[in-house]
Amino acid sequence: MLYMVIERFKEGAAQEIYRRFREKGRMMPEGLGYVSSWIDLDFKVCWQLMQTEDFALFDRWIANWNDLIDFEIVPVRTSTEAVELMNAKL
Numbered sequence: 001m002l003y004m005v006i007e008r009f010k011e012g013a014a015q016e017i018y019r020r021f022r023e024k025g026r027m028m029p030e031g032l033g034y035v036s037s038w039i040d041l042d043f044k045v046c047w048q049l050m051q052t053e054d055f056a057l058f059d060r061w062i063a064n065w066n067d068l069i070d071f072e073i074v075p076v077r078t079s080t081e082a083v084e085l086m087n088a089k090l
Helices: 014-024 057-062 079-089
Strands: 002-009 033-039 045-051 069-076
Touching: 057 069
Parallel strands: none
Antiparallel strands: 002 045, 002 069, 033 045
16 A cells, blocks of 8 residues: 655754664664655655555654654555546446
8 A cells, every 4th residue: 555654844853854864764664665755845844655554564663753753644546546446437
């Protein structure tokens, strides 16, 4: 299952986020997969596409970052999947 993770950096946290990332990596548990990410130009919001079959793994990952970032996790599907589902209903 795919998830769009919306990370809102806490005020002034961008440098520490990148420092921790450089030193420790993403710190994701086995079974939680990173696909891709995008950062706004002001280093305040990051959108990450991630994949897992076990939603509970997000809790373990977020625990490593929640002092610096507020998280929103949204289940998503690809455009191709959406078209297939809608075509079946038309």
